[in-house]
Amino acid sequence: MTQRLRVTVWNENRHEKTHEKVRSVYPNGIHAAIGEGLGTDEFDVAYATLDDAEHGLTEARLNETDVLFWWGHMAHGEVSDEIVERVHQRVLKGMGLIVLHSGHFSKIFKKLMGTSCDLKWREADEKERIWVVSPGHPIAEGIGEYIEFEAEEMYGEHFDIPQPDELVLVSWFEGGEVFRSGCTFSRGQGKIFYFRPGHETYPTYYNPQVRRILSNAAKWAAPSTREYPKYGNAKPLEAIKAKG
C-alpha cells in the first residue's frame, strides 16, 4: 500500500468545552492531538465532532474515510442511532475503526461487540504499564517492552468484550488491576482495534509511543480493496443442474 490513508478522527469534544483542566491539556481538542500525532507524511487527516451536522459523519465523509478513530465519553447517548447504523455499515464494508479509551461504552463499539463492554475504573492518578504480549504484531512495531504512564485512569478486568482475535497489549496498574488494553477484532470486511489509554485529563495522546501505536493501528486497519462478498440466493451449479 503506497497510497496515503484517509483518516477521520471523531471526537465527542465536550469535556474540552466544559472542563478547564481538559482544555488546558488539549486546547484544540483531543482529536487535534490525535491527528497531529499521525502526521501528514502517510495520512490525510480529517476531523469530525459530535456537535457538527450529522456529527460530522455524513455519507460523503464516511465514504472517503479509510480508518475512523473514535473518542467519546460523557455524551454517548447523544450520538444518533441513525449515524451509528451508518458507521456500522461502513465498518462491515471494510472501513477500519480505532476505538479509544472511554469509547468502550460508545454505541458503535457495543453494537460491533454484542456485549455490555463494561469494566472497572478508578481515577487515582495511578501508574500504568502497557505490556506487549504479541511481539510480532504490526501494531506493536517500534514499541519497547512496555509503555509507562506516571498517571492514568485505571480500567480493570473483567472487560466484557468477546475474546479478541489477537490480544496485543495488557495493562498493569499500580492499584492491583490488569486490563486487556490492545485488542483486535474483525467484523465483516472491517478491522477494529480497541486501545485503552487516553483519559481526558492526561497528556496521553502526546506520548510518542502512543502516537506510534495509533499510526501502526491505522495502517493495520486499512480497508481491503476486495469487492464486498455476494450474499443471498446462489444460482444452481453444474453438478446440481445435471442432477435436476
Added chain:
Amino acid sequence: MTQRLRVTVWNENRHEKTHEKVRSVYPNGIHAAIGEGLGTDEFDVAYATLDDAEHGLTEARLNETDVLFWWGHMAHGEVSDEIVERVHQRVLKGMGLIVLHSGHFSKIFKKLMGTSCDLKWREADEKERIWVVSPGHPIAEGIGEYIEFEAEEMYGEHFDIPQPDELVLVSWFEGGEVFRSGCTFSRGQGKIFYFRPGHETYPTYYNPQVRRILSNAAKWAAPSTREYPKYGNAKPLEAIKAKG
C-alpha cells in the same frame, strides 16, 4: 454437573401452520422434534413459540432456563425488540444459547455477533457432509468423521460472523460450497453455539447424530454458577491509599 439442565426450545412455529410439507415432516412442530431428541434423562425441556404471550419468553421462563434453543426463519421481524433485549441480557448473565439454521438471521443472533450474519443459500435437495474439524471438542463427542444428509438446503461462505472462538464443524455441499457449520462464541458469561442444518422441509432434527450434537451443545453451554462480574467504580486499594 450432576443436576439436570433446564432447556427451553424456542420455535417460530409458523411454517408448521402454513406449509403442508413442513407439517408433514414436523407434525408437532420443529420444537417438539428438538425437545424429544434431547430426551428426559438429562434435561428438563420446556417450549416457547412466537405466538405465545411475550413469545413464551417471560422473565420467569428465562430465569428458569439454563440453555435456550432458537429456531426462526420467516418471521424474525415479528420478534419484539424488548424480548430480544431480555434474552440478550440473560445470555450475558450466563444462559447458554443454541442458534439453529435460519436463526442466523434472528435479531438475537445478529445483536450478539455485531455483524450482518448474511450468507449464500440455495434450495436444491443437495447432499451435505458436515465434517468434524475439532475432534477433541465436547460438542463433537460421539460423532463420526462426518454427518451426511442426502438432501438439505445449501448455506455457503462467506458467512458474515466474527471469527468463532472454536470452529468445530465445516460443511461440504454437492453444488460446490463450504460453510462453517458449527461455531462457538462467548458473550459475557454466556456460551453460544451456532449449528447450521435444519431446513424446515427435511427431517434433520430426527437424525441421531444431529440429536447427539444438540445434546452435547446444551451441556457445553450450561451456565457458570459464578456470580456475575462486578463493574463500575472500583474502590481505592491499599497501595493507592497509602500514596494519597
Added chain:
Amino acid sequence: MTQRLRVTVWNENRHEKTHEKVRSVYPNGIHAAIGEGLGTDEFDVAYATLDDAEHGLTEARLNETDVLFWWGHMAHGEVSDEIVERVHQRVLKGMGLIVLHSGHFSKIFKKLMGTSCDLKWREADEKERIWVVSPGHPIAEGIGEYIEFEAEEMYGEHFDIPQPDELVLVSWFEGGEVFRSGCTFSRGQGKIFYFRPGHETYPTYYNPQVRRILSNAAKWAAPSTREYPKYGNAKPLEAIKAKG
C-alpha cells in the same frame, strides 16, 4: 461424564529432596499436595516422579491416565526424549495435560507449543493477583474475581507461547509485570491447560481456590471418547468413481 477421572500427577520431586525449605512446605512432595487437593470423590489419583522407572510414565500408566499433571523445574533435561515422545503421542490421542508453573520449560510443553516458552522471572516475595478474564469458562467455575497470593515468584511477559485458544486468567504482580497465567490449548484430540503459580517455596497448592482451578481444569481436559481420526489415503468416493 459421570465416571471418575483417572489423574496422574507427575512431579520432578527433586527440590523436595535437596532443599530443606521446600521439604518443610511440601513434606510429601508437591505431587502429594496436588493430588490431595483433587480429592477422592471425583478422581482416582496416581503419582509418578522423575526418579521412578521410566519416570513412572510407562505405557500402561499413560494408557490408564485421563489427565496428566506436570510439575518440573530443575531437571527438565533429565526427562528422557523417549518418554516425552510417549506423552506427546498420548496427548494427541486425547489425554488431557495440565502444565504447572516452571513446567513452562519442560520438554513436553515446548514440544506441544513449538515455541521457546521463555518468560521473565524474579524471586522477591511479591504479591500476585490472578484475575479471571473469561468469567464463563468452566475452569473459572467457583472462583472469585481474583485469587491473591501474599508472596509468589514473579513471571512476566513476554511469555513466548502461541496465542492461547482461550485466555482464562491474567496475573498482576506488585513489581510491575503482568502474565497470561491461565491458558488453554488443544493439540490433536488432547486439551492442555497451563497454570502459572506454584513456586516450590510457597504453599500455593494448599490454597483452596488453586485447588478448585486444578479440579476444574482436570474435568475440562477430560478426554473425548471419539475414535482417533483416520488419516492417510482416502478411498475414492462415488462422485469420483463415476468420473473414472
Added chain:
Amino acid sequence: MTQRLRVTVWNENRHEKTHEKVRSVYPNGIHAAIGEGLGTDEFDVAYATLDDAEHGLTEARLNETDVLFWWGHMAHGEVSDEIVERVHQRVLKGMGLIVLHSGHFSKIFKKLMGTSCDLKWREADEKERIWVVSPGHPIAEGIGEYIEFEAEEMYGEHFDIPQPDELVLVSWFEGGEVFRSGCTFSRGQGKIFYFRPGHETYPTYYNPQVRRILSNAAKWAAPSTREYPKYGNAKPLEAIKAKG
C-alpha cells in the same frame, strides 16, 4: 513498508529430477515458478534446495531472509535436524514462513505446530474450490470469492494442526471433503502461513490468483523490526526494592 522484501524459496527439488511428468510442468523446478510469480518489483528472491550445501540454508542466507517459502514432499527425512533447528530459531526471531502443500509434513512445520500435521489425501484429478472465509484479511486481497482448480490432489479433514490464529481459506473437493487451506499462526515474533494447493503434477503455481496469495502472504509475514523480547531474570523494580 516501502523497502523490498528479501524472500528465499526453498524447494526439495527431487520430484523434478526423477519424475518426467513433474519436470514437464516445472522445467526449472517448483521453486522457480514460485519465485517468478512473486516478481522482482517488490521482492528480492533467492533460491535454496535440499541438495545444496546446508540445504542452501546457511546462517548467512537465513539472516538475509525476511520470508522463507517451503516446498517439500518425498524427502522430509533428509532435511537435517540441525538446519531445522536453525530455521526454527529464525522464525521465533521474526522471519516469516510460508509452508506449501505437502510441506505440512516437513520437520519444521511439525516442530512449529506441535502436532502430527496429518491429514487425508487422494490423487484423483479432482476439482477443488478454495473459498475465502476471512474477506478482509490482507492475504485475501485481490482474490475473488473462490479460486477454482480443474484438477488437484485432495487434502481432507481432519487436518491435525492447532486451531489457526486466523482461518482465511477453506477448500471444497469434488469427492466430498473439505480442508482448512489457508491458515495463519504466530510463533515467537514470526508469522506463519500454511497454503494447501500445489501438487507437483499440476501447474498450480502458475495460477495468477495463487501467485497473488503467495505475494500477499509474503508481505503479511514480513518480520517486525522490534528488538527480540528480553527473557530471564528481571531486575528488582522500585516498589519491590523499597520493600526489601
